[in-house]
Amino acid sequence: MPPIAFSRSGARPPPYTHLFPITPVKTLTVGLGDRAYPIHIGEGLLDQAALFDAGIRGRQVMIVTNTSIAPLYLERVQAALARDGRQVDAVVLPDGEEFKTLATLDQVFDALLARRHNRTTTLVALGGGVIGDMTGFAAACYQRGVPFIQVPTTLLSQVDSSVGGKTGVNHPRGKNMIGAFHQPQVVVIDVQTLATLPPREFSAGLAEIIKYGLIRDPQFFAWLEANMDALMAREAAVLVEAIERSCRNKADVVAADEFETGERATLNLGHTFGHAIETGCGYGNWLHGEAVGAGMAMAADLSVRLGWMAEAERARIVALLERAALPVAPPTDGTFTIDGFLSLMQVDKKNIHGKIRLVLLRGIGRCVITDEFAPDMLRATLAAYLGGDA
Amino acid sequence: MPPIAFSRSGARPPPYTHLFPITPVKTLTVGLGDRAYPIHIGEGLLDQAALFDAGIRGRQVMIVTNTSIAPLYLERVQAALARDGRQVDAVVLPDGEEFKTLATLDQVFDALLARRHNRTTTLVALGGGVIGDMTGFAAACYQRGVPFIQVPTTLLSQVDSSVGGKTGVNHPRGKNMIGAFHQPQVVVIDVQTLATLPPREFSAGLAEIIKYGLIRDPQFFAWLEANMDALMAREAAVLVEAIERSCRNKADVVAADEFETGERATLNLGHTFGHAIETGCGYGNWLHGEAVGAGMAMAADLSVRLGWMAEAERARIVALLERAALPVAPPTDGTFTIDGFLSLMQVDKKNIHGKIRLVLLRGIGRCVITDEFAPDMLRATLAAYLGGDA
Structure with missing residues (x-):
């Protein structure tokens, strides 16, 4: 497959922004061979019909959203798109990961x-990651494939599922087991939708943003240190910058490793520790991003113990996570023993032949994927967090 | 998209055939850009493990079949594939078009x-068109895409769904509305499976074979005239030849028109008339191929009335259809009036702006797609078949 290219046109805002004396729109182009698409990031974009128009080819549009998002934004998007005699319909799905199923998908087809809707229809995903994954998959399958537009409304979906083209649903026996790769025509990210996001979900999105700095972009990490207060205050201009830079980093990683054999696995920094926390605490009690936050702190601790990173860098990482209101340690209420935590880490699907494979740090902005570390060092890290003898 | 290429290596049978002193195996390569795959056609291929091996990459195989086919062939295929410590599982679905649904598909995922099964598994479709469509779609979606092998066991699926990559399921509101394009790794066609095919289904497959001769291959049509008795006797060598030539013709058409805008529509010869018959008689009463047979006779009649084809050619067409035990006229029991038949033709999805668009003949082996014909000529054709005033 040809590499993903990206370009940036943030310096020159599109002409329509003169109507809105607000943050300029940033546009990032994610290109996968002959399938390139723009990500527009800005403030108040939900009714900027011109941004959507480039992704709509026919005269029919189906907006897919959920019961939480519909009362907030559906009418606005629907009104913006309903013009030129276009048929704009909507389907409102129940909200929650437990509804990310084939049965719910069938509601979209229905x-x-x-x-x-014929094969020239366009689907619009208005919501978080679950809506994006299901709408993209519905678009991949309806009449063997129709175009779709992503309008992610959570910070996590804005910086994660905007790039990569993964769509799908869960199966009772496994998450994301049924799906397709299907790229959107355009992604429209309106940071105003973050105003209504609950604080824990906002922080969970920040965990993934910090991750991009840690694995490959030390300047971005430093920028996050300088701007975390503004981010936590949800200031539009810094949100736009943070989201754009995150999408750009993800696009680079995916471009370098289309098929997840190498560099793409670095996107899993903190995820093996985090997976153990999520599973051990019962899914839904910790948000994925929260577990990744604690997991990144633990990966930093192990990296320092291995002599691969300076203690001062670990301290910077923990400080930034704390300013993002993220947990920096697993629960110490007796939920986990060291061996229990280890065995939860061992079922991670990234492991090969049962050996634990981790993304670890050589410094802020430099990571490695490895199963070559002294096992007693990992036990020492777990002992430091969980108590007990290593 | 790059064109489909094909090559032919029928002259030199693969080495293993020395074990089987029977019809040599013919191999046709269908190439779609970087995704090329072979179609092997021969006698007794179901246990030729070497033919399957080229399409199996991992150590897991899931055979998908139905309750009618499983007792006949499942054990043989399973035994042939179960070697080198490979895990070979099977799932047996209910038989029938009414089970071509998302719910049945979920049984495969389950x-x-x-x-x-992990993402290195290979699915094997053992059955007719319904099994092929569902298995291909399951393979397209399982863990976002795994390889699959087609083992079509009906004449229709051998000459139709072997080429084109269309997979999918029905929805209560429409046929084949949910699906994907997904090419198989290899297609294995064993003409011995046709021995158990009911006569009506066998003839329905012949209708599609005759169609390839009519739309683009006059030599093949003449060959069919010379060999129809042997075909009806289900002689292996002539079946192999007829299937190979049909697949080759379909591959050529699909290559010339990847996106169904032009030549690919010629594959619908007889289908607009046939669609009206199928719908008017209630789905399931006429087999699709039977309706296409009668439809091709009607298209020939109209072509003669328009002065586009000689009566002698129409007579050859009807004679060949009759030797294939296919109907050459719609029911004349009062099911249809001329206007009723016309309105059923009008809902065909190939029509543009309500004007009836047909594939008609300029001669045997030469067709045109057109809505430019005198409407009273179409009425005259219908009157000739249905009775009544044109």
Whole structure:
């Protein structure tokens, strides 16, 4: 596959922004061979019909959203798109990961067929990661493939699922087991939608943003240190910058490793520790991003113990995570023993032949994927967090 | 998209055939850009493990079949594939177009996950068109895409769905509305499986074979005239030849028109008339191929009335269809009036702006797609078949 290219046109805002004396729109182009698409990031973009128009080819649009998002934004998007005699329909799904199933997907197909959408229709995903994954998959399958537009409304989906083209649903026996690679026509990110995001979900998104700095972009990490207060205050201009830079980093990583054999695995920094926390505490009690936050702190601790990173860098990482209101340690209430935590880490699907494989740090902005570390060092890290003898 | 290429290596049978002193195996390569795959056609291929091996990359195989085919062939295929410590599982679905649904598809996912198939698994479709469509779609979606092998066991699926990559399921509101394009790794066609095919289904497959001769291959049509008795006797060598030539013709058409804008529509010869018959008689009463047979006779009649084809050619077409035990006229029991038949033709999805668009003949082996014909000529054709005033 040809590499993903990206370009940036943030310096020159599109002409329509003169109507809105607010943060300029940044546009990033993610290109995968002959399938390139723009990500527009800005303030108040939900009714900027011109941004959507480039991704709509026919005269039919189906907005897919959920019961939490619909009351907030559906009417605005629908009104912006309903022009030139276009047929704009909507289907409102139940909200929650537990509804990310084939049965819910069928509701989308049912709505499309009931409203007689043909193969020139365009789907619009208005919501977080679950809505994005399901809408993208519905678009991949409806009449063997129709275009779709992503309008991610959570910080996590804005910096994660905007790039990569992964779509799908869960199966009772496993998460994301059924799906397709399907790239959107355009991604429209309106940072105003973050105003209504609950604080824990906002912080969970920040964990992934910090991750990009840690694995490959030390300047971005330093920028986050300088701007974390503004981010936590959800200032539009810094949000736009943080999201754009995160998407750009993800696009670079995915471009370098289309098939997840190498560099793409670095996106899992903190995820093996985090996976153990999420599983051990019961899914849904910790948000994924929260577990990744604690997991990154633990990966930093192990990296220091191995002599691969300076203690001062670990301290910077923990300080930044704390300013993002993220947990920096697993629960110490007796949920985990060292061996229990280790065995949860061992079921991670990245492991090969049962050996624990981790993304660790050589410094801020430099990571390695390795299973070559002294096992007693990992036990020492776990003992430091959980108590007990290593 | 780059064109589909094909090559032919029928002259030199693969080395293993010395074990089987029977019809040599013919191999046709269908190439779609960087995704090329072979179609092997021969006698007794179901246990030729070497033919399958080229399409199996990992150590897990899931055979998908149905309750009618499983008792006949499942054990043989399973035994041939179960070697080198390979894990070979099977899932047996209910038989029938009414089970070509998302719910049945979920049974395949469930079997894959219950038996812990990972993303290196290979699916094997053992059955007719319904099994092929569902298995291909399951393969397209399982863990975002795994390889699959087609083992079509009906004449129709051997000459139709072997080429083109269309997979999918039906929705209560429409046929084939949910699906994907997903090419198989290899297609294995064993003409011995046709021995158990009911006569009506066998003839329905012949209708599609005759169609390839009519739309683009006059030599093949003449060959069919010379060999129809042997075909009806299901002689292996002539079946192999007929299937190979049909697949080759379909590959040529698909190559010339990847996106169904032009030549690919010629594959619908007889289908607009046939669609009206199928719908008017209630789905399931006429087999699709039977309706296409009658439809091709009607298209020939109209072509003669328009002065585009000689009556002698129409007579040859009807004679060949009759030797294939296919109907050459719609029911004349009062099911249809001329206007009723016309309105059923009008809902065909190939029509543009309500004007009936047909594939018609300029001669045997030469067709045109057109909506430019005198409407009263179409009425005259219908009157000739249905009775009544044009």
